[in-house]
Amino acid sequence: MANQADRDLLSRLARGDATLDDSNSWNSLAATQPDEDVEAEVEKTSAEDDDRLDGMIQRLREMAARKAGEKAEVASSTAAETARLTNDFVPIEPDSLEAAGLSDTEVEMLILKYLLARGNASGRDAADQVRLPFGMVETLLWRMKNDQMVVHRGSAPLNDYDYQLTDVGRERARRFAAHSTYFGSAPVILDEYIASVKAQSLNSQHPTADDLHRAFGDLVLNKGMLDRLGPAINSGRGLFLFGPPGNGKSSIAERVTAAFGETIWIPRAIIVDGEIIRLYDPVNHDEIPLEASNGLIHQRKIDRRWVR
Incomplete structure (x- = not known):
């Protein structure tokens, strides 16, 4: 901050009273030699700041190394779990109809026949019936609504709707039912079934x-x-x-x-040349419920078209 002489000179300059002959005031503003003690103190403070900064950087590096080690350990355990699961056949839920090997028409047939038998049902009920993810079925239901085969009868919980057949949808469902009355789980393609037999x-x-x-x-x-x-x-x-x-x-x-083990995975139904064949028979097969687990199998979502 400015000392008293500096303030006096500034005030005189502001009033216009200061002259070049006023040497005392001007000399007070002349450059002076830096104080060696102050300079040494500044250098000491700067060195301490550098040491603290180096210490912080070192600690950050150590934290990053520990985090990388933890990630490597988790990745190693996950890889071991995956390697263990690859020896056991586990049907994983498909993320699209193409991945499931099904066409839109094949799933629409099942939904239309289900609504014909049920009268009306929510989108999630239809998804549970055909054993497919709700997202896939919801997209098909919206498309069927645009084609005037179904209408919204009312709202359902969880941002869903109750669906009912129109006259057009009812007529089409009857034609499908005349060919096959099956409207259960969506079928598994034959190639996937053969692959499961080889894997097991x-x-x-x-x-x-x-x-x-x-x-x-x-x-x-x-x-x-x-x-x-x-x-x-x-x-x-x-x-x-x-x-x-x-x-x-x-x-x-x-x-x-x-x-050889107590369980085996089989599809509820398979499709061969457009014809659906039921494999799972509750009379001859005992379904084993999946146990609750926080492991990799639980996270990967089991394909509900299969039964264990």
């Missing part, structure tokens, strides 16, 4: 001794029998069991399959 083939599975003991745990068998069954089961080929009635052939055959 017994040739790629090799039960261990623990698996055999678990499968045959409720039977009384000598160790020699298990030693003979082990190599035969791991061969992945057919077995020929023979013997008199009542010696346990059927019991052994049932438990041989249990040694």
Whole structure:
């Protein structure tokens, strides 16, 4: 800040009283030698600031390195989980009808026949019926509304609508129903079904001794029998069991399959040359509900057209 002499000179200049002969006032503004103590203090402060800045940069680098290490560890565990899942067939939900191998018409047929039988239903009910994501079904329903096959009967929760057939849609649904009355889950294409059979083939599975003991745990068998069954089961080929009635052939055959696991994925229905064939039969198949999980399978969303 300016000292008293500086303020006096400035005030005199403002009034016009200062002259060149006023040497005292002008000398007070002359340059002076810097104070060595002040200069040393400034240099010391600057050096301290540089040290603090270097320390902050070093800490940021250490934090970045730790974060990179954590990401690498997470990526490694995720890769390990993915590698484990690749050995097990898991049907993943498609993100489009093209990815599912279906056409718009094939899904529209199912929805129209469902509305014909139901009378009216919300978009989410229709999506649950055909076992497809709601986003796909909603797009089809809007297109069917524009084609005057369905109308909005009212609103439904979660930004949805209740849909009802028009006369045009009802007539078309009747024609579809005359060809096939099926209006359940959207079918899986034949190529995907064949791929699932190969992925779940017994040739790629090799039960261990623990698996055999678990499968045959409720039977009384000598160790020699298990030693003979082990190599035969791991061969992945057919077995020929023979013997008199009542010696346990059927019991052994049932438990041989249990040694390979308790579940298998099958599609609810497949489509071959435009014809839908039902595979899942509630009378002969027991559906195993999916367990709640926070792992990779849960996050990837299981394709609901398949049943385990």
